[in-house]
Amino acid sequence: xxxxxxxxxxxxxxxxxxxxxxxxxxxxxxxxxxxxxxxxxxxxxxxxxxxxxxxxxxxxxxxxxxxxxxxxxxxxxxxxxxxxxxxxxxxxxxxxxxxxxxxxxxxxxxxxxxxxxxxxxxxxxxxxxxxxxxxxxxxxxxxxxxxxxxxxxxxxxxxxxxxxxxxxxxxxxxxxxxxxxxxxxxxxxxxxxxxxxxxxxxxxxxxxxxxxxxxxxxxxxxxxxxxxxxxxxxxxxxxxxxxxxxxxxxxxxxxxxxxxxxxxxxxxxxxxxxxxxxxxxxxxxxxxxxxxxxxxxxxxxxxxxxxxxxxxxxxxxxxxxxxxxxxxxxxxxxxxxxxxxxxxxxxxxxxxxxxxxxxxxxxxxxxxxxxxxxxxxxxxxxxxxxxxxx
Numbered sequence: 430x431x432x433x434x435x436x437x438x439x440x441x442x443x444x445x446x447x448x449x450x451x452x453x454x455x456x457x458x459x460x461x462x463x464x465x466x467x468x469x470x471x472x473x474x475x476x477x478x479x480x481x482x483x484x485x486x487x488x489x490x491x492x493x494x495x496x497x498x499x500x501x502x503x504x505x506x507x508x509x510x511x512x513x514x515x516x517x518x519x520x521x522x523x524x525x526x527x528x529x530x531x532x533x534x535x536x537x538x539x540x541x542x543x544x545x546x547x548x549x550x551x552x553x554x555x556x557x558x559x560x561x562x563x564x565x566x567x568x569x570x571x572x573x574x575x576x577x578x579x580x581x582x583x584x585x586x587x588x589x590x591x592x593x594x595x596x597x598x599x600x601x602x603x604x605x606x607x608x609x610x611x612x613x614x615x616x617x618x619x620x621x622x623x624x625x626x627x628x629x630x631x632x633x634x635x636x637x638x639x640x641x642x643x644x645x646x647x648x649x650x651x652x653x654x655x656x657x658x659x660x661x662x663x664x665x666x667x668x669x670x671x672x673x674x675x676x677x678x679x680x681x682x683x684x685x686x687x688x689x690x691x692x693x694x695x696x697x698x699x700x701x702x703x704x705x706x707x708x709x710x711x712x713x714x715x716x717x718x719x720x721x722x723x724x725x726x727x728x729x730x731x732x733x734x735x736x737x738x739x740x741x742x743x744x745x746x747x748x749x750x751x752x753x754x755x756x757x758x759x760x761x762x763x764x765x766x767x768x769x770x771x772x773x774x775x776x777x778x779x780x781x782x783x784x785x786x787x788x789x790x791x792x793x794x795x796x797x798x799x800x801x802x803x804x805x806x807x808x809x810x811x812x813x814x815x816x817x818x819x
Contacts, residue, residue, distance in 0.1 A: 487776025489541025498764020569694015650774025
């Protein structure tokens with residue numbers, strides 16, 4: 430099939446559709462966060478225990494995103510994504526019947542596994558449908574949808590909580606995933622790639638860039654979704670803000686990520702991927718520390734800056750993956766790096782922040798994370814493939 434050479438007409442509509450699926454995928458994984466204070470109050474549990482639900486969500490997502498990278502090319506990228514959407518919908522339909530907190534662990538695990546299939550399967554689709562000269566813009570626009578999903582989740586929850594309990598909010602999400610699966614079936618064509626041999630995989634797994642990017646992804650994931658998951662608890666339990674007001678601040682704070690994510694992709698076409706990644710990690714680490722240091726009066730501004738800048742990292746990171754790894758291992762690389770980052774950054778980090786909230790306060794944990802993210806920017810210079818061409 431002929432690749433799209435620009436983002437105009439049908440090629441742009443195709444990209445917008447894929448972006449909407451990514452936004453829904455993100456909203457599905459983050460919708461638990463804005464209702465977490467209600468879950469905590471209903472089941473009478475600690476901050477750490479409430480936050481521990483994200484360990485299971487992220488464990489499922491991390492394992493799935495890795496396996497999807499290995500298997501989606503064999504099973505079919507289109508089929509893999511449809512399965513992802515339908516299984517997620519089924520679990521959201523089951524959630525209203527959950528009456529014990531322990532069962533939410535199982536729900537979170539399976540939702541994580543289902544949603545994890547998507548990103549390793551869609552990156553090869555995008556890079557095969559578009560010429561390399563427009564990869565940076567196409568990937569940036571697609572990835573910016575993540576910030577829309579994160580932005581929309583608390584606002585959707587806030588609106589639906591006027592009419593339903595938190596279980597009803599999750600149940601309604603199931604209908605959105607069913608609609609997305611039907612649309613995807615009719616609109617997207619399948620893509621086949623060559624199977625990866627043992628020799629190719631062995632060479633792939635020994636590449637330094639794979640491991641360095643995976644470690645960097647841990648810190649980026651920690652300061653984006655890791656902080657996101659515990660923010661409602663931080664705002665309501667430590668800063669003592671009203672839940673409705675906290676979710677409003679929470680949602681609005683995510684809006685800037687959309688602009689930064691798109692800008693990141695366009696800047697990569699003018700500057701080096703390395704410089705963009707380093708700059709974003711430093712600024713994101715500093716703004717994360719600002720969240721901890723800002724009081725009630727400035728916490729909204731701090732959250733807006735923190736949430737905005739970090740979303741510029743992921744388009745640049747995905748562009749780096751696409752340029753470093755060939756098409757036949759691109760899904761595997763995406764799955765491996767995402768899986769590594771997600772399990773730790775989205776699962777263990779929120780738990781550690783929740784533990785910090787119980788013992789020393791959320792501020793301490795968030796401040797330490799911000800400092801570590803700044804330090805992690807230096808790892809980018811270890812990726813030789815992103816350096817000046819000789």
